Amino acid sequence: MPAGYAFVADEFGEMTLLASKSRTTGLGVFPRLPATAPSASQYEDLEIHGHASLYSFTVIHPNPKSGLAPFVLAMADFPQEVRVLGRLECALTDVAIGMKLSCRPASDNASGFVFVPAAGAA
Amino acid sequence: MREVYISGAAMTPFARHTRSIQDLVQEAVLGAVRNAEIKLSDIQAMYSANVFGGMILGQVLVRDLGITGPALYNVENACASGATAVHLARMALQLGKYDTVVVWGVEMLSQLGGGTIPLQRNDYKTELYAAQGLTLPSVYAMRATRYLHERNLPRSVLAEIAVKNRAAGSRNPYAQQRKEVTVEEVLASRQVAEPLTLLQCCPSVVDGAACVVLTTRKPTNSAKPVRILGSAVQSGHQELGCGDILDGEITARTARLAYEEAGVDPSEVDVVELHDAFTIAELIYYEALGLCAPGESASLLQSGATSLGGRVPVNPSGGLLAKGHPLGATGVAQMVEIVWQLRGQAEGRQAEGARVGVTQCTGGGIAGVDHAASSVHVLAV
Incomplete structure (x- = not known):
């Protein structure tokens, strides 16, 4: 995982992301x-955690020649x-x-993290 | 402040060219010079807009043309490079530095091998987002998703933009893609970044050049003299917090400056060439340019007002979607089209009686900034 973006913060495997304010x-x-x-x-450190709300998304379909499967890219708004x-x-x-x-954590992702639907969230 | 005229305008067809980049620029420059009825020796400065061509490209392009010597400014501002070059040239003319200059834009995207235009890799944040799979189509796609969600509209409203602009492009011999399409064909074309399909994206492999002659001397050629009444370039604000991605803030801000300088109200605009790199962009820019009230872009489109024959035709050239988008050339080519429209020379796609035209383009999508650059020009006869 690249240094500086995120770390695993709790026993449930959820991550805290490192931002600036x-x-x-x-x-x-x-x-x-x-x-x-x-x-x-000009900024102070900010840790972001908790459930985010899906603001917008797209399903990206890589060129068929690439052989890569579609994937979802999301904009997530944190509290x-x-x-x-x-x-x-x-x-x-x-x-x-709104979900x-x-x-x-995501080992196969260059950023080191991935969003998933929050367990038990309405 | 001195008046600035566009006395000459010319462009190459936008297409996959087998000719050299020098050939394309020289054809456009010589065409604009002939159109302005001036001599090469009248040119006091040159502005060369390009994104991917490398350093001192402008000097390389015109070395063999016989206008070496005067100042030559190479200008890069992503997709807004050409418009930014015109902005800078006009400012120099207004300040009395020069009387007559040429501005060209050129790009050879076929040399990049096709596919999505890469994000620039000079920023730690853009690097992270590129690693996630972010591309320019996906930025617009997320805007489109949010637009359809908030406005409770079907995907077909996006497709209607492609239908309109590709119909206009079918009438333009300079457009790369000249085939009319239906809503059904647009929606059935290959998915790129949902909800955007292939026919909702500008072609990614296209070459072309465009050139205008700017002068403070009232043109004496037979064409109607076209003036640049307003010209603005702005840069994007840093995105902080959780802002509204449907707010075309940088475009609205730039347009306000250009309209104010021109003394023109958006309701007075007769014809527009805007940056429809993806269908959703045109809908957002209707509102940002003041062509309709916020929230009414889909209604404006569906009223037919922005089609050929409507109240304010938008992208009569076919826009980026049909004409193509060779980045550095686009802003200048938009002005060439508006010059032709205002002179009544846009055969087959003329906005009848047009007296005021607007060009708008945005440049670059840096992660964390709405758009890197925006440029709006108001032209009139």
Whole structure:
């Protein structure tokens, strides 16, 4: 997993993502700004966790020549006022705007995390 | 401030060309110079817009043309490169730096081997998103998903944009794709990024060049003199929090500046060339350009107002969807089309009686910024 984006925070395997919060607007941005960035002082660290709400999505169909299967790319809004873009592992027929999502590790994904439907979420 | 005219306009067909990039630019430049009825020696500066061609491309392109010597500015602003070059050239003319300049845009996407245009890889955030599978079509697709959800509309409303623009493109000899399509054909074409199908995406393998002559000297040729009344370029804000992806903020902001400078109200616009790289974009830009009230873009489309023969035809050239989108050339080609429309020279696709035209294009989708660049121009006779 790339350093700096996420870590497993609890015994259920859910992840905490590392973001930044603008000191000016109070709004979040993911991923966290590099600590070495001269602009880093304009932000404070923010950990995002809990269930996100699916804001929008698309099912990407790679060119048939690639042999790759369709996958879902999602925009997920977290309660900490941060939007995160990531892959969503879910039956295509079950994907719906507003569904609750959680974040899990994903070893086959370059970002190291993936969204899944939140267990027990309405 | 000095008036700036577009006295000459020309472009190559947008197509998969086997000729060289030099050939395309030289054809467009010589065509625009002839159209303006000036000599190559009248050119005091050159602006060359391109994205993928590499450094000092402009000098390479015109080396053999015999106009070496004057200042040559290479301009890159992704899909808004050409429009940005026109903006910069006009500013220099207004300030009295030059009297007559040429601006061209060119791209040879066939040399990239086809497929989706890659995101730029110079940003840690874009790198992460690209690793997730993010491409430009998927950015627009997520907007489309949200649009249909919020407005409670069927996918066919997106397809209707493709039907309209491809019908216009079938009348344009400069367009790459000249086949009319039906809603059913659009929806049945290959899925790219749902809800966008292949016929809702601009062609990805296309080459072309376009050129305009800008001058502060009132044109003496027989065509109606076209003036640039307003010209604006803006950059995108950082996306923080959980904003509304249907809000075309950068486009609305840029359009407001261009309209204000022009002293033109959106209701006075007669014809528009806008950045329909994907069908959803045109619907969002109707609202951002003030062609209709927020929330009314689908109604505007379905009223026929933006079709040829309607109140304000949008993309009579076929737009990016049919004409093609060679990135660096697009912004200049939009102006060539509007010049032809305002002069009454757009044979087969003329917006009758058009006196005020608008061009709009957006450049680049950096992760974390709505769009990297936006440019809007207001032209009039």
